[in-house]
Amino acid sequence: MTEILSVHGAKKSYGAVKALRGADLVVEEGEVHALCGDNGAGKSTLIKLVSGVENPDGGEIAVRGEKVRLSNPHAALAAGIATIHQDLGLAPGMMIYQNIFMGSELQKHLLGIPVLDRSAMIAKSQEFLVSLNSVMRDMKARVENLSGGQRQAVAICRALRWKAEIIIMDEPTAALGVRETEEVIKLIRRLKENGVTVILISHSMHDVTAVADRVTILRNGRTQISRSTAGLTPEKLSELIVEGGTDEDDPD
Amino acid sequence: MRGFVAKYGTALAGLAVLVFFLFFARNFASSANILNILKHATFLTILATGFTFALLTSELDLSFANLASLAAVVTGGLIAGGTAWPLAALAGLGIASAGGLANGILVTAIKVPSLITTLGTAAIANGIAFMITGGVAFVGRWDPLFLSLARGKFFGVPVLIFFMLGVVFIAWFVTKQTKLGVHMLATGEAQEAAHRAGIATSRMKLIGLTLSGVTAGIAAVLLVANLSSAAPQMAGDYLLNGIAAVLLGMTMFEPGRPNVAGTFVGALIISVLGNGLVLFGAPYYLQDIMLGVIVIASVSVSASVLKKAAFSV
Numbered sequence: 267m268t269e270i271l272s273v274h275g276a277k278k279s280y281g282a283v284k285a286l287r288g289a290d291l292v293v294e295e296g297e298v299h300a301l302c303g304d305n306g307a308g309k310s311t312l313i314k315l316v317s318g319v320e321n322p323d324g325g326e327i328a329v330r331g332e333k334v335r336l337s338n339p340h341a342a343l344a345a346g347i348a349t350i351h352q353d354l355g356l357a358p359g360m361m362i363y364q365n366i367f368m369g370s371e372l373q374k375h376l377l378g379i380p381v382l383d384r385s386a387m388i389a390k391s392q393e394f395l396v397s398l399n400s401v402m403r404d405m406k407a408r409v410e411n412l413s414g415g416q417r418q419a420v421a422i423c424r425a426l427r428w429k430a431e432i433i434i435m436d437e438p439t440a441a442l443g444v445r446e447t448e449e450v451i452k453l454i455r456r457l458k459e460n461g462v463t464v465i466l467i468s469h470s471m472h473d474v475t476a477v478a479d480r481v482t483i484l485r486n487g488r489t490q491i492s493r494s495t496a497g498l499t500p501e502k503l504s505e506l507i508v509e510g511g512t513d514e515d516d517p518d
Numbered sequence: 519m520r521g522f523v524a525k526y527g528t529a530l531a532g533l534a535v536l537v538f539f540l541f542f543a544r545n546f547a548s549s550a551n552i553l554n555i556l557k558h559a560t561f562l563t564i565l566a567t568g569f570t571f572a573l574l575t576s577e578l579d580l581s582f583a584n585l586a587s588l589a590a591v592v593t594g595g596l597i598a599g600g601t602a603w604p605l606a607a608l609a610g611l612g613i614a615s616a617g618g619l620a621n622g623i624l625v626t627a628i629k630v631p632s633l634i635t636t637l638g639t640a641a642i643a644n645g646i647a648f649m650i651t652g653g654v655a656f657v658g659r660w661d662p663l664f665l666s667l668a669r670g671k672f673f674g675v676p677v678l679i680f681f682m683l684g685v686v687f688i689a690w691f692v693t694k695q696t697k698l699g700v701h702m703l704a705t706g707e708a709q710e711a712a713h714r715a716g717i718a719t720s721r722m723k724l725i726g727l728t729l730s731g732v733t734a735g736i737a738a739v740l741l742v743a744n745l746s747s748a749a750p751q752m753a754g755d756y757l758l759n760g761i762a763a764v765l766l767g768m769t770m771f772e773p774g775r776p777n778v779a780g781t782f783v784g785a786l787i788i789s790v791l792g793n794g795l796v797l798f799g800a801p802y803y804l805q806d807i808m809l810g811v812i813v814i815a816s817v818s819v820s821a822s823v824l825k826k827a828a829f830s831v
Contacts, residue, residue, distance in 0.1 A: 340716065368704055373697060
């Protein structure tokens with residue numbers, strides 16, 4: 267396996283608050299990597315650095331072994347990293363295909379004038395959704411009429427539209443019911459099958475043990491543990507997050 | 519069925535009103551009266567189309583009528599002073615567009631809410647219009663070619679109709695068929711999401727407010743040509759009429775969302791209603807009451823969108 271994303275010694279302070287005191291995160295290509303930790307451990311801050319929302323005070327970020335500066339969200343997207351925030355960033359009143367292609371609409375030329383290419387966007391949207399095994403017939407349906415799982419699928423399609431190789435999902439199941447949570451877990455598995463690397467931030471021990479290959483646990487702004495989820499039960503994981511555990515390394 | 523009523527109910531009601539007046543209002547169907555209605559509808563449609571663009575990006579423009587009045591006195595004043603009319607018309611168009619641009623800059627760069635910004639620029643435009651004219655109207659001799667902009671006919675059809683349809687078509691095309699239109703819509707629908715998706719939301723609002731100024735300028739030039747005079751406050755009545763047309767339009771075709779087709783039909787309905795009521799012998803003040811009812815009723819119908827948008831300052 268090759269490293270697709272690595273963060274070493276990331277530091278970030280907000281005034282007197284040291285959110286990150288030298289955190290590490292190594293993600294391998296094609297894996298689902300969970301990022302865990304209690305509130306205030308530094309998960310969100312670490313993700314903000316990787317998605318280009320904030321700039322680090324120190325440390326290095328590398329994509330496929332090459333050092334990168336992700337000074338804004340566009341730079342992160344250009345590096346192949348798309349972030350799906352908890353609120354998904356969708357326009358509920360707009361159609362599925364409009365949301366998938368928001369900000370990067372396909373165009374064709376009509377008498378030399380660039381106009382929207384609706385049929386192409388609709389066909390492409392359908393393709394993206396099929397690749398996720400997600401069934402939605404009407405690409406002109408408004409997102410506000412979709413289930414939580416379907417909305418997540420639309421948000422993922424937008425990331426795929428941007429040709430993201432790494433998709434960061436921030437608490438994707440936090441607001442969902444049991445069935446919708448299962449739907450999202452299936453989506454993540456499907457992404458993995460398609461060769462997309464997923465970084466999953468989650469408070470749900472069940473989700474992490476169900477879908478993640480490896481997990482990194484942060485504590486007080488530092489990386490506490492990074493290991494395989496093999497043999498890890500939700501209870502054990504919970505223990506590791508709360509108690510901290512030992513600074514053992516990944517056995518592989 | 520419910521969807522059909524939501525989309526086309528208002529337009530059908532408008533059609534019913536039209537048929538009613540055709541049968542029961544004396545002289546309503548005369549060609550002179552129909553021309554009158556279409557003229558009013560032209561000015562109203564053009565002004566309201568600009569407001570539609572602003573509202574599409576979730577910003578209000580309360581200044582378009584006064585910007586139109588200002589543009590009218592600038593155009594009229596220059597022509598009265600001997601300037602060639604095409605230049606004078608361009609100057610009028612320019613001043614209204616500049617007003618719209620100023621609104622856009624104040625709202626997006628200085629972050630003054632559009633309700634306040636445009637209320638302010640409306641007052642400023644009004645003041646300048648009175649300053650230019652000294653409070654009286656510009657009248658005098660006008661180039662017949664200039665007057666023909668509003669009074670001429672082309673193959674028997676008033677030229678004004680072409681202006682109206684031209685503005686409506688261009689606006690419809692921009693909002694429905696172009697990236698710019700869908701970016702403006704996304705800005706109005708979900709600004710934060712649009713911004714994160716890489717849409718220049720501030721620029722979209724700037725464009726929306728500027729276009730509202732541009733259409734005010736177009737309407738102003740046509741108004742001057744139609745009346746062969748220019749006075750401050752000459753477009754004042756179009757403020758409430760225009761807002762009512764857009765809000766009424768939001769109850770049609772794409773319920774809850776400002777849309778060009780709805781604005782067009784809304785402007786037609788309001789023009790027909792206003793005219794028919796007068797012919798019916800209704801007192802003049804009934805018009806204001808009618809507009810007030812339309813504004814409130816339309817917003818209550820399409821409240822779901824408006825609540826999160828421009829009207830919650």
